[in-house]
Amino acid sequence: MKKRPTYLRAVLASLGTMFKGMRLTGRHILTGYERAAPLGIEDPNYFAAARGPITIQYPQEKVAVPDNGRYRLYMETEDCIGCDKCARICPVDCITIETFRADGDLGRTSDGTTKRLHLPTFDIDMGKCMFCGLCTTVCPTECLTMTPVYDYSEYDRDNFVYHFGAYSPTEDMRIREETEATLAAKKAAKSVSVAPSSPEEKPKSRPVMRPAVKPAESAPVSAEETATEESSPETATTENAPPRPRPRPMMKRKEDDATPALPVVEENQDPHTESPTAEVAPHRPRPRPVIKPKVEDGAKPPVEENLDSHSESPTIEIAPPRPRPRPVMKPKVEDDANSKPAVEENQDSHSESPTAEVAPPRPRPRPVIKPKVEDDAKPSVEENQDSHTESPTLEIAPPRPRPRPVMKPKVEDEIPTETPVTAEPPTTEESSDASTPRDDAPPLPPKPRPRPIMRRPDQPDGGPAT
Amino acid sequence: MELAPNILLVSLSLGFVALYALGAVYAERKVSAFIQDRLGPMEVGPRGLLQTVADILKLLLKENINPTAADKKLFALAPIVIFASVFAGLAVIPVGPGILGAALNVGLLYAMAIVSIDVIGLLMAGWGSNNKYAFLGAIRAVSQIISYEIPAAIALLAAIMMYGSLNMSTISLAQGLSAPTQVYFLGFADVTQLGGMLSWGVIRYPHLLVAWLIYFIATLAECNRAPFDLPEAESELVSGFHVEYSGFRFAVIFLAEYANMFLVGLIGAVVFWGGWATPLPNLMALAPGQAASMSVGQLFTHLQFGHLTTGTGVAAMAIWGAFWILTKAFFTVFLMMWIRWTLPRVRVDQLLKLSWKVLTPIAFALLAISAVWKLLEVSAHL
Numbered sequence: 001m002k003k004r005p006t007y008l009r010a011v012l013a014s015l016g017t018m019f020k021g022m023r024l025t026g027r028h029i030l031t032g033y034e035r036a037a038p039l040g041i042e043d044p045n046y047f048a049a050a051r052g053p054i055t056i057q058y059p060q061e062k063v064a065v066p067d068n069g070r071y072r073l074y075m076e077t078e079d080c081i082g083c084d085k086c087a088r089i090c091p092v093d094c095i096t097i098e099t100f101r102a103d104g105d106l107g108r109t110s111d112g113t114t115k116r117l118h119l120p121t122f123d124i125d126m127g128k129c130m131f132c133g134l135c136t137t138v139c140p141t142e143c144l145t146m147t148p149v150y151d152y153s154e155y156d157r158d159n160f161v162y163h164f165g166a167y168s169p170t171e172d173m174r175i176r177e178e179t180e181a182t183l184a185a186k187k188a189a190k191s192v193s194v195a196p197s198s199p200e201e202k203p204k205s206r207p208v209m210r211p212a213v214k215p216a217e218s219a220p221v222s223a224e225e226t227a228t229e230e231s232s233p234e235t236a237t238t239e240n241a242p243p244r245p246r247p248r249p250m251m252k253r254k255e256d257d258a259t260p261a262l263p264v265v266e267e268n269q270d271p272h273t274e275s276p277t278a279e280v281a282p283h284r285p286r287p288r289p290v291i292k293p294k295v296e297d298g299a300k301p302p303v304e305e306n307l308d309s310h311s312e313s314p315t316i317e318i319a320p321p322r323p324r325p326r327p328v329m330k331p332k333v334e335d336d337a338n339s340k341p342a343v344e345e346n347q348d349s350h351s352e353s354p355t356a357e358v359a360p361p362r363p364r365p366r367p368v369i370k371p372k373v374e375d376d377a378k379p380s381v382e383e384n385q386d387s388h389t390e391s392p393t394l395e396i397a398p399p400r401p402r403p404r405p406v407m408k409p410k411v412e413d414e415i416p417t418e419t420p421v422t423a424e425p426p427t428t429e430e431s432s433d434a435s436t437p438r439d440d441a442p443p444l445p446p447k448p449r450p451r452p453i454m455r456r457p458d459q460p461d462g463g464p465a466t
Numbered sequence: 467m468e469l470a471p472n473i474l475l476v477s478l479s480l481g482f483v484a485l486y487a488l489g490a491v492y493a494e495r496k497v498s499a500f501i502q503d504r505l506g507p508m509e510v511g512p513r514g515l516l517q518t519v520a521d522i523l524k525l526l527l528k529e530n531i532n533p534t535a536a537d538k539k540l541f542a543l544a545p546i547v548i549f550a551s552v553f554a555g556l557a558v559i560p561v562g563p564g565i566l567g568a569a570l571n572v573g574l575l576y577a578m579a580i581v582s583i584d585v586i587g588l589l590m591a592g593w594g595s596n597n598k599y600a601f602l603g604a605i606r607a608v609s610q611i612i613s614y615e616i617p618a619a620i621a622l623l624a625a626i627m628m629y630g631s632l633n634m635s636t637i638s639l640a641q642g643l644s645a646p647t648q649v650y651f652l653g654f655a656d657v658t659q660l661g662g663m664l665s666w667g668v669i670r671y672p673h674l675l676v677a678w679l680i681y682f683i684a685t686l687a688e689c690n691r692a693p694f695d696l697p698e699a700e701s702e703l704v705s706g707f708h709v710e711y712s713g714f715r716f717a718v719i720f721l722a723e724y725a726n727m728f729l730v731g732l733i734g735a736v737v738f739w740g741g742w743a744t745p746l747p748n749l750m751a752l753a754p755g756q757a758a759s760m761s762v763g764q765l766f767t768h769l770q771f772g773h774l775t776t777g778t779g780v781a782a783m784a785i786w787g788a789f790w791i792l793t794k795a796f797f798t799v800f801l802m803m804w805i806r807w808t809l810p811r812v813r814v815d816q817l818l819k820l821s822w823k824v825l826t827p828i829a830f831a832l833l834a835i836s837a838v839w840k841l842l843e844v845s846a847h848l
Contacts (some may be wrong), residue, residue, distance in 0.1 A: 011824055018809065025501045025808040032500030055505040 040064030070131040071150040073124050075164040079109040082117035084136035084145050094128035095135060096121060098165075103182045109141045119180065120165050120172035126152070127160030192364030475567060479556055487724040491518045491801060498802040505637025528713035533596060536710065540594030545715045549589030549722035552729055555580040559732045561636045562742050563644065564780075573634035574626065577733055578619055581688065584726060584755035586610045588707050590699070591719070595710035604707025608695035610817055611688050617825035618684035621677040621767050624829065624836040625737045626774030628671050638741030643748070643772050650843060661772035662747025664742035673835045678738040680825050680832070681796070685730035687817070689723065694817055724799075731798030732791065739794050746771035 005013060034052035038061050039045055056063060065071065082099035106115040110456035136144050154160055167175060492507070493516065498825040499506030507514030532538060555577050557567035566796050585608050592604020629637045639645055645663040649670065651657045657664040668675045687694035690706075698706035708719045735741060748770040812820070 011828075021808045023806060025804065028502045028503060029497060029804070032496070055503075055716045057505070057508060148810065394476050 038063045041065065042066055058309055065148045066149065069148060069150075070133045070146045072126060072147050072152055073135070074145050074147045075124065075161070075162075076143040076145070077119065077122065077164050077166050079141045080119055080122060080164075080166075081109060081113055081115050081141055082119045082122075083140060085138040085140065089134045089138050091134065092130050093129045094125040094130075096123040096125070100176055100179065101183070103179050105188075107274075111141050113141050118166065118172075120167045120176070122164040122166075123161050124164065125161045127157055169211065208239055218395075222369060306363060338453070470666045472567075479567070481729065483553065483556070483725050484721065484727065486728055486803050487721045488518045488522060489524070490724045490727070491521070491720075493800065494803050494806075495776045495798070498807045499809045501804075506827060522717060527718040528712055530713045530715055531710070533710050535592040535596040537596060541710070542592045542594075542715075544587050544591035544594055545711065545718040545722070546587075548584055549718050549725065551580050551583035551678065552722045552725045555729045556725075556732070558634050559729070559736065559791075560638050560741060560787075561791055562784035563639070564635070565784050565787065566635060572632045573731070574622060574637070574737065574762055577634075577729070578622070581726070581729065582611070582615060584688075584722075587722075591711070592707035595707070596709050599703045599705075600707050600709045603697045603699075603703045603709070606699075606814070607702075607707060609802075610690075610694060610696060610821075613818060613821040614684040614687035614694075614825075615830045616672065617680050617821060618688065618837065620816060620826065620829035621680040621684070622733075622737055624677045624832040625667055625671075626673050627833070627836040627840055628667065628674065630840075634736050635797075637837060638736055638743065640745030641740040643776055648847065654846070657747075660747045661744070661776075663740070663745045664747060666738070666743065666745075668738045671839060673736055673832055673839070675715075676838075678768055680829050681734055681738070683820075684825060685734070686802060686805065687821070689726045689802070690731060691727065691802050693809040693812050695806075695811060696814060696817065699811060711817055728795055729793035730801075731841070733796035734798055735791055740790075740792040742776035744772055744786065744790055746775050748772035794829055 031052040038056045040063055042064070082097060084099070085096050087095040087097045089091070099117040101118055102118050104116065108114055131146075133146055136142075165172075235403070292384055343410055487563075489603075495517070496506040498504075502573070509519035510517040510520050517711065548579055558570050558573035558577050560566040566573075568576075588607045589604050592600045592602075592607070617758075626632060626637075631637055631640075631641045640647070640649075642665060643659075645658060645665065648656055649658045649665045651664045651670050652672070655664075657670075663669050686692075690697045696709075703709070708716060711719055775786055777783045777788075
C-alpha cells in the first residue's frame with residue numbers, strides 16, 4: 001500500500017499530527033470559560049454538543065431532576081388513613097405501619113377521606129427502598145409522595161428510617177389506653193345485652209381483642225389465615241370463654257420480625273390444630289398461638305375481620321388451659337428465628353408467657369412486661385392494661401396530659417417523642433440521644449424526628465450536602 | 467562593595483520566581499482541566515486562585531521525612547543543588563536593556579552549563595533516596611538530559627552564529643530597535659528603523675524557527691516535561707527521583723522544576739524571539755516636527771508602535787522590556803503545559819531516537835545553513 005515514509009516525511013508527518021493534536025486541545029482551552037448551566041434530562045438541549053467544562057459543582061449546582069422522578073419518599077401524616085396499602089405493595093418491605101382503631105372519626109384528610117385509625121407508627125426505611133414508586137401509586141389519599149430530594153446520605157444506617165408516625169411514644173400509649181378503654185366500655189355494654197353469662201368478663205376480653213387485631217391489619221395475611229380467623233370468631237362467640245389478650249405481643253413483633261418467622265409458626269400450629277381451616281375445628285384451645293402469628297404476619301384481611309378473629313382466639317385459649325401450645329411454640333419460633341430475627345421471636349415468646357400467666361387481669365404486670373418485651377411487647381401490655389382497667393375514657397384526641405414515665409422507657413424503639421419536631425435531618429447524635437434516655441419517662445429530650453421532606457434541595461442543610 | 471544591591475536583586479528575583487511558580491502550578495492545573503473539559507481548582511479563593519497558596523502552605527507545614535536507608539547528606543543537599551543551579555541561570559537573563567544580574571560575555575554558555583548542573587542534583591536525589599524508583603528516575607533523567615543537551619546546544623549555536631556573540635545583552639540588542647548594526651530581514655530588507663517582529667531572530671532568519679523548534683523540544687526533555695517525562699513517569703516510577711521527598715524539600719524540587727521551565731523559556735526568548743524587544747513595528751518613518759502638519763489618517767500610518775512600546779528613558783524601557791520578555795517566557799511555559807496535556811509520553815527508544823536521529827542531524831544542518839547565511843549576508847552588506 002503506502003510506501004514507507006521517507007525520513008523527512010516522517011518528521012513532517014509527526015509534526016503535522018502534533019499540531020493537529022495541539023489544535024484540538026487548544027480549542028478546549030479556548031472554551032474553558034464557556035459553561036452551560038447544568039441541564040436536566042428533560043431539557044431539549046441535553047444531548048446537544050457540549051462546549052466547555054462539563055463539571056457540575058455539585059453542592060452549589062445540581063442537575064434538574066424530572067418532575068416525576070422517584071427519589072426520597074415523603075408522607076403527609078395528616079392525610080394518611082392508615083390503609084396499609086403502601087406497606088403491602090412494597091416489594092422490599094421498607095414501610096412499617098402500625099395502626100389501631102380509633103373511637104369514632106379522627107377527622108378528614110385533605111381530600112375528604114375520613115380517618116378512622118390512629119397511626120402511631122409509619123416508618124419508611126429509605127435504606128431499603130428501591131424507588132419503584134408503587135407505594136405512591138396505590139396511596140388512596142396521595143399522602144405518600146416521591147420528593148426530588150436524592151442526596152440524603154447518612155453516617156448511620158439507622159438514620160435512613162424516617163418516622164412519619166402521628167404520635168410520640170407517650171402519646172401513643174396514652175391514646176391507645178384511652179381508646180381501648182372507651183371501646184371496651186362500649187363493647188361491654190353490647191356484650192352484656194347479648195351474653196347473659198359473666199358479662200364482666202366478656203367486655204374485658206373484647207377490648208383486648210381489638211387492639212391486638214388492629215396491629216395485625218398491617219401484616220399481610222394469606223387467604224388461609226383469613227379463613228381461619230373468620231372461623232375463629234364464630235367459635236369464640238359460641239364458647240363465650242373469657243377472652244384474654246395474649247395474641248397481641250405477636251402483632252407487634254410482626255412488624256419488627258421479618259415475615260419468614262411467621263410461616264414457620266403457622267406450620268407448627270397446624271399440626272396442633274390438625275386442620276386449621278375454620279370449618280373443621282371451631283373449638284380448639286391450641287389454635288391460639290397459631291392464630292396470633294398468622295395475624296401478625298399477614299394481616300391482610302380487613303381490620304374488622306381481624307379484630308374478630310383475634311377476639312375469638314383469645315377466648316378459646318383461655319377456656320381450656322393447655323400447657324402444650326406455649327412450650328412448643330417458643331422453641332419452634334426460635335428455630336424459625338434462625339432465619340432472621342431470633343431475638344425478637346424470643347422476646348415475643350417471653351411476652352406471651354407472661355401474658356398467659358397474668359391472664360387474670362392485673363394492672364401491675366405492665367412494668368415487668370415492658371422491660372422484657374421492650375419494643376415488641378408494647379401491644380400486649382396495653383391490652384392487658386386495657387382489659388384490667390377498662391376505664392372508658394372517650395377522649396381519643398391527642399391530649400397529652402399524662403405522659404407515663406414508665407411507658408416510654410419500654411417503648412424505646414424509634415417512635416418519635418411527643419414533640420413533633422420540624423423536619424430535622426436525623427443525625428447519629430440524635431439517634432443516640434433517643435436511645436439512651438428511656439427510663440426518664442416524662443419529658444424526654446424530644447427525638448428529632450427525621451423528616452426527609454423538610455430538607456429542600458435549595459437549602460444548604462447541614463446533613464448530607466457536604 | 468556592591469553587595470547590598472546584588473542581594474536585593476537576588477531577593478527580588480527569588481521572590482518573583484516563587485510567585486511565578488505558584489501561578490504556574492495554578493495555570494498548569496487550569497490548562498489541564500480545560501483541555502480535559504474540567505474546571506480545575508475552584509474552591510479556594512475566586513476561581514481557585516489561592517489553591518496553590520494553600521498547597522504550598524500545607525507543604526511547608528509538613529514534616530521532612532528522611533528515609534532510614536537514605537544517604538542523608540546527598541538526600542538533603544539534592545533539592546538545594548537542583549534549585550540553586552536553575553536559579554543561578556537567571557543571573558544572565560537580560561530583563562531589559564542593561565538590566566541583568568551578570569553581564570557575562572559568555573552568558574549563554576554559562577546558562578547552558580548551569581542548567582546542566584541540574585542533572586547532578588537529580589542524580590543526587592535519586593541516588594541519595596536509596597529507592598529503586600527514585601534511582602531509576604534519576605538514571606532516566608540523566609540519560610535524557612545529557613542526550614538532549616546536544617541538539618539544544620547546536621540549535622543555540624546556529625542562532626549564536628547569526629548574532630556573533632554569546633553575550634545575552636548583545637543578542638537581545640541585535641534584535642531590537644536599538645540594534646548597534648543594520649538589521650536585514652531575510653538578508654536584504656533593512657528593517658533597522660521598522661523594528662518589531664521583523665527584527666527578531668526567528669523572523670529575520672527563518673531557519674532559526676526550526677532551530678527554535680529543536681531547542682524547544684530539547685528543553686522539554688531537559689525539564690522532564692511530557693512527552694518526555696520518563697524520569698517522573700507516574701505509571702511506572704510513582705514519581706521518579708523525588709518520590710522520597712516530602713514537605714519543604716519537595717516544594718523546593720517542585721519550585722526548581724517550574725523555575726527551570728521559566729529559565730529555558732527566557733533563554734529561548736532571548737536567543738530566538740527578540741529578548742525584551744517589542745513585537746510591534748514602527749510604521750512610516752517620521753521626521754522631527756513633521757507630526758504637527760499631518761492629518762489623523764497620516765498620523766495613524768506614521769504611528770511609532772515600536773518606540774511607544776519600547777519606551778524612552780531607563781525606567782520605561784526596563785518596564786517595557788520586562789513586560790515583553792516575561793510575556794514571551796510565560797507563553798513558552800504555557801506552550802509546555804499545552805503540549806504536556808496533549809501528547810502522550812514517548813518510550814525510551816523513541817526518546818533517544820528522536821534526539822540522535824532527528825534533532826541532532828537537523829541541528830547540524832541548521833548550523834551549516836547559519837554559516838552560509840552569515841557568510842553571504844556579511845559579504846552582501848559590506
